[in-house]
Amino acid sequence: MSMNKITSITHNTPDMGFSALRVAYQTGNATPAGVMADIRERAKSYGDYNIWIHLLTEEEQAVWLEALKGKDIDSHPLWGIPFAIKDNIDLAGIPTTAGCEAFAYTPEVSSQVVQQLIDAGAVPVGKTNLDQFATGLNGTRSPIGACHNAFNYDYISGGSSSGSAVAVALGLASFSLGTDTAGSGRIPACFNNLVGVKPSIGLLSATGLVPACRSLDCMTIFAYNTDDANVALAAAEGFDQRDGYSRRNPFANQARHYGLRKGPLTVGVIPAHQLKFFGDEGYQKAYWHTLELLKEQGFVFQEIDYAPFDEIAQLLYEGPWVSERYVATQPLIDEHPEAIFPVVREIIAPGGKPPATALFKAQYRIQDLKQICLAQMTQLDCLLTPTAGRHFTIAEMLAEPIKRNSELGYYTNFMNLIDLAAIAVPTVMTEHNMPFGVTLVGPTFSDRMLMSIANRIQQALPLPKGKLETMAAPANVTPVGNLNTIDVMVCG
Amino acid sequence: MSMNKITSITHNTPDMGFSALRVAYQTGNATPAGVMADIRERAKSYGDYNIWIHLLTEEEQAVWLEALKGKDIDSHPLWGIPFAIKDNIDLAGIPTTAGCEAFAYTPEVSSQVVQQLIDAGAVPVGKTNLDQFATGLNGTRSPIGACHNAFNYDYISGGSSSGSAVAVALGLASFSLGTDTAGSGRIPACFNNLVGVKPSIGLLSATGLVPACRSLDCMTIFAYNTDDANVALAAAEGFDQRDGYSRRNPFANQARHYGLRKGPLTVGVIPAHQLKFFGDEGYQKAYWHTLELLKEQGFVFQEIDYAPFDEIAQLLYEGPWVSERYVATQPLIDEHPEAIFPVVREIIAPGGKPPATALFKAQYRIQDLKQICLAQMTQLDCLLTPTAGRHFTIAEMLAEPIKRNSELGYYTNFMNLIDLAAIAVPTVMTEHNMPFGVTLVGPTFSDRMLMSIANRIQQALPLPKGKLETMAAPANVTPVGNLNTIDVMVCG
Numbered sequence: 014m015s016m017n018k019i020t021s022i023t024h025n026t027p028d029m030g031f032s033a034l035r036v037a038y039q040t041g042n043a044t045p046a047g048v049m050a051d052i053r054e055r056a057k058s059y060g061d062y063n064i065w066i067h068l069l070t071e072e073e074q075a076v077w078l079e080a081l082k083g084k085d086i087d088s089h090p091l092w093g094i095p096f097a098i099k100d101n102i103d104l105a106g107i108p109t110t111a112g113c114e115a116f117a118y119t120p121e122v123s124s125q126v127v128q129q130l131i132d133a134g135a136v137p138v139g140k141t142n143l144d145q146f147a148t149g150l151n152g153t154r155s156p157i158g159a160c161h162n163a164f165n166y167d168y169i170s171g172g173s174s175s176g177s178a179v180a181v182a183l184g185l186a187s188f189s190l191g192t193d194t195a196g197s198g199r200i201p202a203c204f205n206n207l208v209g210v211k212p213s214i215g216l217l218s219a220t221g222l223v224p225a226c227r228s229l230d231c232m233t234i235f236a237y238n239t240d241d242a243n244v245a246l247a248a249a250e251g252f253d254q255r256d257g258y259s260r261r262n263p264f265a266n267q268a269r270h271y272g273l274r275k276g277p278l279t280v281g282v283i284p285a286h287q288l289k290f291f292g293d294e295g296y297q298k299a300y301w302h303t304l305e306l307l308k309e310q311g312f313v314f315q316e317i318d319y320a321p322f323d324e325i326a327q328l329l330y331e332g333p334w335v336s337e338r339y340v341a342t343q344p345l346i347d348e349h350p351e352a353i354f355p356v357v358r359e360i361i362a363p364g365g366k367p368p369a370t371a372l373f374k375a376q377y378r379i380q381d382l383k384q385i386c387l388a389q390m391t392q393l394d395c396l397l398t399p400t401a402g403r404h405f406t407i408a409e410m411l412a413e414p415i416k417r418n419s420e421l422g423y424y425t426n427f428m429n430l431i432d433l434a435a436i437a438v439p440t441v442m443t444e445h446n447m448p449f450g451v452t453l454v455g456p457t458f459s460d461r462m463l464m465s466i467a468n469r470i471q472q473a474l475p476l477p478k479g480k481l482e483t484m485a486a487p488a489n490v491t492p493v494g495n496l497n498t499i500d501v502m503v504c505g
Numbered sequence: 506m507s508m509n510k511i512t513s514i515t516h517n518t519p520d521m522g523f524s525a526l527r528v529a530y531q532t533g534n535a536t537p538a539g540v541m542a543d544i545r546e547r548a549k550s551y552g553d554y555n556i557w558i559h560l561l562t563e564e565e566q567a568v569w570l571e572a573l574k575g576k577d578i579d580s581h582p583l584w585g586i587p588f589a590i591k592d593n594i595d596l597a598g599i600p601t602t603a604g605c606e607a608f609a610y611t612p613e614v615s616s617q618v619v620q621q622l623i624d625a626g627a628v629p630v631g632k633t634n635l636d637q638f639a640t641g642l643n644g645t646r647s648p649i650g651a652c653h654n655a656f657n658y659d660y661i662s663g664g665s666s667s668g669s670a671v672a673v674a675l676g677l678a679s680f681s682l683g684t685d686t687a688g689s690g691r692i693p694a695c696f697n698n699l700v701g702v703k704p705s706i707g708l709l710s711a712t713g714l715v716p717a718c719r720s721l722d723c724m725t726i727f728a729y730n731t732d733d734a735n736v737a738l739a740a741a742e743g744f745d746q747r748d749g750y751s752r753r754n755p756f757a758n759q760a761r762h763y764g765l766r767k768g769p770l771t772v773g774v775i776p777a778h779q780l781k782f783f784g785d786e787g788y789q790k791a792y793w794h795t796l797e798l799l800k801e802q803g804f805v806f807q808e809i810d811y812a813p814f815d816e817i818a819q820l821l822y823e824g825p826w827v828s829e830r831y832v833a834t835q836p837l838i839d840e841h842p843e844a845i846f847p848v849v850r851e852i853i854a855p856g857g858k859p860p861a862t863a864l865f866k867a868q869y870r871i872q873d874l875k876q877i878c879l880a881q882m883t884q885l886d887c888l889l890t891p892t893a894g895r896h897f898t899i900a901e902m903l904a905e906p907i908k909r910n911s912e913l914g915y916y917t918n919f920m921n922l923i924d925l926a927a928i929a930v931p932t933v934m935t936e937h938n939m940p941f942g943v944t945l946v947g948p949t950f951s952d953r954m955l956m957s958i959a960n961r962i963q964q965a966l967p968l969p970k971g972k973l974e975t976m977a978a979p980a981n982v983t984p985v986g987n988l989n990t991i992d993v994m995v996c997g
Contacts (some may be wrong), residue, residue: 253542254880258874336861343862365862369828370835372861377719388746414513 020099023289025055026481029187031094031241038086038093043206045078045093045136049226052095052138052185059183062166063158064176066100067107068139070487076106077136084134090244092134097180097189098127099173100140101147103221111223112145112155115352116345124221126190126249133248138186144343145354146361147192147225150172150200150421151410153295154357159407163205163480164447167406171201171421173225174233178205181235182479188236188245194225195329196425198233199437199452203400206479208449209437210234210242210466213457214429215260218253226337228258229429237478239438243271246460266458273472274363274394274465279313280453281389281396287319291420293403300399303440303474307397310473315393318456321385326426328379330360330419333372334430340363356414383431387456395463396454398424400437404447424452438467440474448476517547518973521679523586523733530578530585537585537628539571544587544630544677551675554658555650556668558592560631568598569628576626577804582736584626589672589681590619591665592632593639594724601713604637604647607844608811608837616713617748618682618724618741625740630678635666637846638834639684639717639854641665642692643902646849649976655697655972656939659898662694663693663913665717666725670697673727675973680728680737686717688917690725691929691944695892698971699807700938700959701929702726702734705949706921707752709738709747718829720750721921729970731930731960735763738952758950764977765964766886771805772945773881773888779811783912784893792891793930793943795966799889802965809884813877818918820871822852822911825864826922831856848906875923879948887955888946892929896939908972916944926952932957932966940968 027033027048031075035042049071056068086092098104101111103120104127110117131137139185144154152175153159161169163182170179174191178201191198193211202209208232212441217232224230234249236242247268251341253259282304290297291502304314326336338361342353346365350358390396402423411418428435434457451470453463477483519525519540529535541563548560579585590596593603595612596619602609615623623629636646639911644667645651652667654660655674663669666683670693673681683690685703694701702725716722724739728734739760744752774796782789796806820826828851831838833844838857842850882888894915902909922925926949931942943962945955969975 228865254876257869257874257876259876333861335864338949340862340865365860367861368857368865369825369859369861370832370857372864373720373829373832377749380720382749384746384751394771 026184027051028478029184029481031187031244032480034094034187035086035092035372044209045081048095049074049078049094049136049138056185059185062161062179063155064160064179064185065139066110066112066142066157066176069107069137073107074136077131079498080131081134081136085169089134089247094135094187095138096130096135097138097141097186099143099176099177099189099191100144101192101223102127102190104137104140107140109140109223110342111147111479112143113345113353114156115349116342118405119379120221122221125218125253127221129251130248132393135212135248137484138180141174141180141189143175144173145357146223146336146338147173147194147197148357148360150196150418150425151405152201152352153407153410153414156354161407167408168447169204169405169407169410171204171401173197174201174235178202178207178209178464181205181207181237183483184479188234188241191233191235192222193231194223194229195232196422196428198231198235199400199425199435200421202437203450204404206439206476207237208239208242210236210246210460210464211428211435211437212246212250212460213260213283213434214432215256215258216262216458216460218251218259219256220253224337224341226334227341228337229334230481231429234481237498238471239436239464243268243461243464263458264495266461267323268461270461271466274462274469275458277311277313278394278466279315279392281317281393282314283319284316288399289402289420289423291403293447295443295447296401296403296449299441299443300451303449303451306441306474307470310469317389321382322427323423325379325382325386325430326422328375329426329430330422332375333367333488335361335364336367336372337364360415386431390456390464395459395466397451398454400424400450400452419463428454432457434458434463436467438470439476440470442476511640518676519543520970521676521973522729522970523736524678526586526679527578527584537573540585540587541570541628541630548677550678554653554671555634555647556652556671556677557605557631558602558604558634560666561629565569565599566628569623570624573626573628578626581626583740584621586679587630588622588627589630589633589669589678591635591669591681591683593684593715594619594682595882596629601630601632603639604635605746605837605845606648607841608834612713614713617745618712620711621743622737622740627740630672632679633666633672636665636689637666637849638715638830639689640830640849640852641684642688642910642917643897644693645899645902645906646846648846649899659704659900660897660939661897661902662698663893665689666693666727670694670699670701670727673697673699673729676971676973678871680726680733683725683727684714684717685723685725686721686921686973688705688914688920690723690727691892691917691927692913694727694929695942696896696940698931698968699727699729700731700734700931702728702738702956703920703927704928704952704953705752706743706924707748707750708742708754708950708952710743710751711748712745715813716829716833718826719833720829720992723921730963731956732764734897735760735953735956739831755950756824758953760953761897762953764957764960766954766961769803769805770886770958771807771884773809773885774806775811775890776808779815780891781894781915783895787935787937787939788891788893788895788941791933791935792943795941795983798933798966799962802961805994809881809888813874814919815915817871817874817922818914820867821922822914824867825859827853827856828859828864829856852907854966871922878923882948886959887951889943890946891941892916892944920946924949926950926955928955928959930962931968932962934968
């Protein structure tokens with residue numbers, strides 16, 4: 014399906030989509046080692062984007078390339094596909110920092126999901142920057158510096174999975190792993206023109222993941238399109254008894270049920286008076302433009318009441334769930350609080366105080382609100398919301414870090430508290446040529462249904478892959494290998 | 506199915522099973538008003554058993570009998586069937602006390618489950634005694650006095666659903682509603698020779714139920730046998746959006762799937778070194794005797810490791826879940842702690858202290874242990890445990906109220922924390938002619954499967970209905986109506 018979307022790419026920014034790479038490998042026009050060397054070369058141009066906490070050296074990567082030799086490309090759907098790993102997810106032998114040196118450790122084994130991806134042939138490129146301890150939706154909360162947006166250096170990347178999104182958008186990986194507790198796998202997808210899959214809780218194992226809120230955390234996937242995301246998700250998912258929150262995927266949600274969702278669709282939307290764009294006219298216009306375009310494609314929109322969703326969203330940061338973040342950073346926060354990034358410490362530190370009684374009361378309220386929310390969704394194929402209401406500049410973000418972050422979460426924070434699945438999908442570029450996208454929302458284990466609707470949106474509203482097809486060649490990069498022939502070969 | 510089990514009952518203690526009553530009504534040999542008057546008469550003999558907190562007067566009951574007049578017996582499966590209601594469940598117009606006068610209120614509407622039972626034709630008899638705020642497994646923790654066992658006045662009834670079990674065992678109701686957080690719907694079933702259905706969380710609505718631990722509470726059903734229990738359960742169950750913990754029953758667990766479970770059965774049992782009978786040789790013998798009898802019936806037993814179940818069980822009373830009980834008794838426990846029964850107050854009062862961090866840590870541990878427990882159950886039809894390890898006298902219980910209660914929960918406390926379904930079923934009488942039974946345990950929404958296995962056990966090991974068929978006529982009771990002809994009519 015993505016084959017016919019390959020368009021002309023400058024000779025220094027190859028098409029990093031799965032199909033193009035596989036064809037290049039199968040025809041001998043590229044080798045994984047060549048692709049990886051090219052990525053390292055191109056990454057040099059983006060040093061000031063603060064994408065990586067640890068970009069693998071040729072030597073560190075050698076073991077994973079070596080492992081490919083015993084594997085057949087036809088039976089390994091991710092053979093030679095480069096992927097980036099958010100630095101709160103373990104890769105064997107490389108430090109996991111969660112964005113905090115004082116917290117870092119070097120795991121002996123990879124996280125379950127990383128191992129499954131490697132088993133399917135994928136090759137790790139490096140560990141990416143993040144809002145420290147995955148606490149944030151903006152990408153500025155890192156001791157190594159704010160991660161910059163792929164489309165405009167002055168804008169936030171989104172977070173907390175900042176580097177993972179920007180790496181894919183700039184073609185430094187074909188897909189990446191993020192995590193999502195409050196929206197960390199969706200906001201950066203929106204701001205960098207990517208698909209962001211926030212799977213149902215427990216679909217991807219959390220073994221080898223540094224928790225943020227362990228009861229809510231999901232590993233996520235950034236990719237150029239839903240086709241690629243589905244291949245990566247299929248390799249990544251699976252029940253893991255070692256993870257207390259892992260669940261078995263029901264038959265109706267298995268990879269084979271991904272496709273192109275045709276036919277009539279009734280989609281819930283937020284009434285105008287409950288929408289918030291926080292002064293971003295570009296995003297506001299882009300949202301209404303998206304709805305118009307989708308109406309032309311046969312989408313029927315039906316208004317829901319967003320109030321219960323919003324009440325849930327507010328409970329996430331203002332309620333006792335911050336105690337989970339506190340637990341996740343113990344004993345560091347008890348013994349060396351000064352080692353934690355200031356704004357992150359400011360958010361997490363109060364988490365030691367709430368009593369269990371407050372948590373039970375909040376959990377009861379969430380259960381009650383969940384019933385109200387689900388009742389609204391029963392007659393709908395899915396909900397559709399803006400993924401974010403406003404895209405801030407880094408300067409705007411740093412000026413009011415707590416308030417702006419809260420605004421970023423207006424459409425995302427409720428999701429995991431009521432156990433929903435979601436996918437962020439790009440829809441249009443704003444008048445200032447910045448990415449905008451929407452999020453599709455469905456019940457637990459509706460992942461493939463949502464991805465199939467997202468696929469329809471991507472087919473209807475074609476966009477570049479990340480920033481790839483819009484990029485000029487980085488000035489100081491010497492081409493490595495012969496990837497410059499890929500587009501001709503595939504489309505010619 | 507229960508027809509052929511009706512045996513001779515003395516003329517003052519009629520067969521109160523559903524089939525016998527329905528036949529009596531259909532043939533004109535009894536009327537609901539007559540049955541209810543007879544119950545009130547017979548109840549007088551048991552005044553010192555402390556069964557009732559509020560036995561309905563003829564006047565109070567009139568409205569429910571009146572409601573029957575518009576209903577057809579054939580389409581109302583519980584037409585004229587008397588049932589008792591634990592006094593933490595609302596019945597319109599009658600005070601709900603939860604065993605605490607200072608807490609009492611008079612609801613204007615019945616709880617959802619009570620209303621559904623009434624809609625199906627059932628007639629409320631009264632509100633039953635309980636361990637205050639459903640905090641206990643023994644039946645002694647009530648300001649109106651300890652509830653006494655139906656089989657031996659010196660022994661505990663079990664609790665917290667004490668009166669509901671004893672009422673049915675003595676024929677003062679045909680079935681009853683209890684609740685079960687830690688075992689309150691199973692322990693009293695075991696001690697009074699009844700079936701105790703502890704449904705999956707959320708199968709029965711909790712709207713109109715005074716919470717104990719709201720995230721764990723289940724309404725339960727006491728009945729003479731699984732046939733009756735299934736009819737009552739079918740009328741009682743159903744999704745209720747107002748209850749945050751309510752869930753939709755999947756097709757495979759609907760009432761139609763109840764039956765007689767035939768064929769080979771592989772059942773998990775606790776290895777001898779992990780069994781605890783706390784010095785009760787009668788129960789110990791009864792348990793091994795039960796296993797022998799079931800082996801003869803084709804049950805194949807396979808040992809599991811009970812350690813993870815036991816660790817969960819201990820977390821319920823020793824961990825932060827006591828904070829739920831605290832929340833449930835607020836504001837009373839904050840403002841008038843002296844109004845709470847001393848041993849209950851002693852248990853609940855510390856519940857204000859644990860931090861949310863402790864609760865999250867405990868919830869993580871539960872999730873991890875749940876995976877281990879469920880993994881052990883995947884190849885089994887169900888687990889089978891003693892329902893209780895020891896049957897205490899009231900004097901023994903009062904001598905060490907906390908320790909004894911903890912011992913009573915050894916086989917029951919884990920159940921709701923890991924979202925399992927259970928049914929307590931009588932199997933044999935001890936050498937001292939006291940009831941003993943086992944509990945069948947299965948995953949969420951295995952209720953009908955468990956009931957179908959329990960049915961097979963009841964068919965294989967026939968016992969009296971509660972205490973009915975073993976009772977001499979109460980000395981001071983004048984027969985009311987002509988129910989004395991039922992057994993002749995049905996079996997003759």
